[in-house]
Amino acid sequence: MATGSRPFELRDNDADILAHLGDDYERYEGAVIQPIFMNSLHVTPKDQMDSSVPRRFAYGRVSNPTVDLFERKIAALERGDKALAFASGMAAISSAMLACVKAGDHIVCVENAYGPTRVFIDEFLVGKFGCEATYVDGRELSDFIDNVKPSTSLIYLESPVSMLFKLQDLRAVADFARPRGIRTIVDNSWATPLYQKPLAMGIDLSVHTVSKYIAGHSDVIAGVCVGGESIMKDVHRVREFYGGILQPMEAWLCIRGLRSLGVRLKAHESAALEIAKRLEQHPAVKTVNHPGLDSFPQRELARRQMTGTTSPLSFELNCANADARGFVKRLEWFNVGPSWGGFESMAVVSGGEDSLVRIHVGLEDIETLWDDLKRSLDQI
Ligand SMILES: Cc1ncc(COP(=O)(O)O)c(C=O)c1O
Missing domain, CATH: 3.40.640.10 (Type I PLP-dependent aspartate aminotransferase-like (Major domain))
Incomplete structure (x- = not known):
C-alpha cells in the first residue's frame, strides 16, 4: 500500500x-x-508577509x-x-x-x-x-x-x-x-x-x-x-x-x-426496524412512525430519496399522556434525555397532551431492549 x-x-x-x-x-x-x-x-513566513494571497x-x-x-x-x-x-x-x-x-x-x-x-x-x-x-x-x-x-x-x-x-x-x-x-x-x-x-x-x-x-x-x-x-x-x-x-x-x-459511522448505522437500522415491527404488533401501541415500515404512509418517497433508515422512531400509545410518562419511567434500558444517535438507547415523551413516545434504539442487544419495552407496555 x-x-x-x-x-x-x-x-x-x-x-x-x-x-x-x-x-x-x-x-x-x-x-x-x-x-x-x-x-x-x-x-x-516573513518572506510571505506582503503576499496578497490569504493563507x-x-x-x-x-x-x-x-x-x-x-x-x-x-x-x-x-x-x-x-x-x-x-x-x-x-x-x-x-x-x-x-x-x-x-x-x-x-x-x-x-x-x-x-x-x-x-x-x-x-x-x-x-x-x-x-x-x-x-x-x-x-x-x-x-x-x-x-x-x-x-x-x-x-x-x-x-x-x-x-x-x-x-x-x-x-x-x-x-x-x-x-x-x-x-x-x-x-x-x-x-x-x-x-x-x-x-x-x-x-x-x-x-x-x-x-x-x-x-x-x-x-x-x-x-x-x-x-x-x-x-x-x-x-x-x-x-x-x-x-x-x-x-x-x-x-x-x-x-x-x-x-x-465507524457506516457499521454503526447498519446496526441501528436493523435493530430499530425490528423493534418498530414488534411495536406495531403490541396491543398497547396505536401507531408507529418510522420511515422504514411498510405501513409508513410515505414509504415510497422514503425509498426514493433515502438509501437507508436510522433508529429514532416514535409511537402513539393507547393511553393518556400521564400513562405514557409511566411507561417511560418503568423502562430500565432506555434513559430519558433530549439527545439521540449515540450508542445508548434513549426515550422521551411528547410535551403535549398526546401519548407520543420517541425512542432511539442504541447498540445494546436487541432482545434486551425488546424485553424492556414489552415489560413496560404489558403494564399499560
Ligand atoms: C434534528 C435536530 N437538529 C438539530 C439539533 C441541534 O443540534 P445540537 O444539539 O448539536 O446543537 C438537534 C439536537 O437534538 C436535532 O435533534
Whole structure:
C-alpha cells in the first residue's frame, strides 16, 4: 500500500471516504491517524508577509487543519463543494439561515422542525430582524407552493422531521424553489450523509447536528453545514464573524466517529426496524412512525430519496399522556434525555397532551431492549 497522500477521486464511495479520505502517511511519520492541530495560530513566513494571497491557515476562528479534514470528509460524503464545521448543530443551523435571509424576508418552515430551530426563527429572525415565518406540514408540495410570497427567501426543511418523521419531497421542493431564487436548507441529521444526499436532489444547504450519529458516542457537541462553493462563502462569513467554528479536539473526535459511522448505522437500522415491527404488533401501541415500515404512509418517497433508515422512531400509545410518562419511567434500558444517535438507547415523551413516545434504539442487544419495552407496555 502506498504511504503517500491518497488522491481520492472516489467521491461516490462512502465507505472509502469514511475510512481514508485525507490520509497523509508521509506527512505524519506513517501515523494512520492524523494528529490534532491543537493551536489557535499559524505563523506567516516573513518572506510571505506582503503576499496578497490569504493563507489557508492563519487564525483558529477562521480555519484549522483538523477541522478542515473533518469538513473535507463531510463535503465528499454529501457530494458538496464545501463543508464548514460548527461548535453545535444549532450554530450550523442558525448560521446557514443567517447566510440566506435578510431583515424583512419571509421564511417557510416545516412545522415539526426541531424545537430550538423554530425558537431561533421566532425569537431572532422574526422577533429581532422583522422577518416573517409561515409553518407548514410539508408532506405536500402544495404546502410550499401555496405559502410562498414575493418576499420568501428561504424554505427550511427537516426530512424526516423530528418526533413524527414525516418527509418532504426534497427534489420537488428544490425544483420549485430554485427557479424562484428561493434558497432551501434541509436538516439531514436523521438520515446522515450516508443515507440521504440532499445536494444531489437540488437542495442548497444540508445541515447536521454532528452531536448525534456522526460523532456517535455522546461525548461531543458539533454541527456541520455543506453546500455549493458560492453559498458556502456566505456561510463562512457568518461563521467567521459570529465565531461559531468547531474546536480542533472536537473535530478530531468527529473524524474518529466517521470511521465507524457506516457499521454503526447498519446496526441501528436493523435493530430499530425490528423493534418498530414488534411495536406495531403490541396491543398497547396505536401507531408507529418510522420511515422504514411498510405501513409508513410515505414509504415510497422514503425509498426514493433515502438509501437507508436510522433508529429514532416514535409511537402513539393507547393511553393518556400521564400513562405514557409511566411507561417511560418503568423502562430500565432506555434513559430519558433530549439527545439521540449515540450508542445508548434513549426515550422521551411528547410535551403535549398526546401519548407520543420517541425512542432511539442504541447498540445494546436487541432482545434486551425488546424485553424492556414489552415489560413496560404489558403494564399499560
Ligand atoms: C434534528 C435536530 N437538529 C438539530 C439539533 C441541534 O443540534 P445540537 O444539539 O448539536 O446543537 C438537534 C439536537 O437534538 C436535532 O435533534
